[in-house]
Amino acid sequence: GSGKTFTMMGTESNPGVNRRAIRELFDLCAASEESEFSLKVSMMEVYNEKIFDILAPRTGESLDIQG
Numbered sequence: 345g346s347g348k349t350f351t352m353m354g355t356e357s358n359p360g361v362n363r364r365a366i367r368e369l370f371d372l373c374a375a376s377e378e379s380e381f382s383l384k385v386s387m388m389e390v391y392n393e394k395i396f397d398i399l400a401p402r403t404g405e406s407l408d409i410q411g
Contacts, residue, residue, distance in 0.1 A: 348362075 354360030359367070366385075373381040389396045394406035 348353050350360060353361045368391055369383065373383070385399070387398050388407075389398045395409065396406055
């Protein structure tokens with residue numbers, strides 16, 4: 345592989361893009377004393393020209409693209 349999973353997820357000692365972005369969002373929310381936040385997350389994977397929701401239970405079926 346070309347290291348895509350490592351780049352996105354990383355390790356505990358060297359977090360990847362996903363983990364750093366989520367940590368930054370939580371830090372920004374925690375730093376705000378005047379606002380309250382509600383976060384919703386979705387994570388999609390494009391594999392062999394098909395789109396999968398990787399936070400949903402695996403069904404083996406790709407998502408439809410709506411336009």
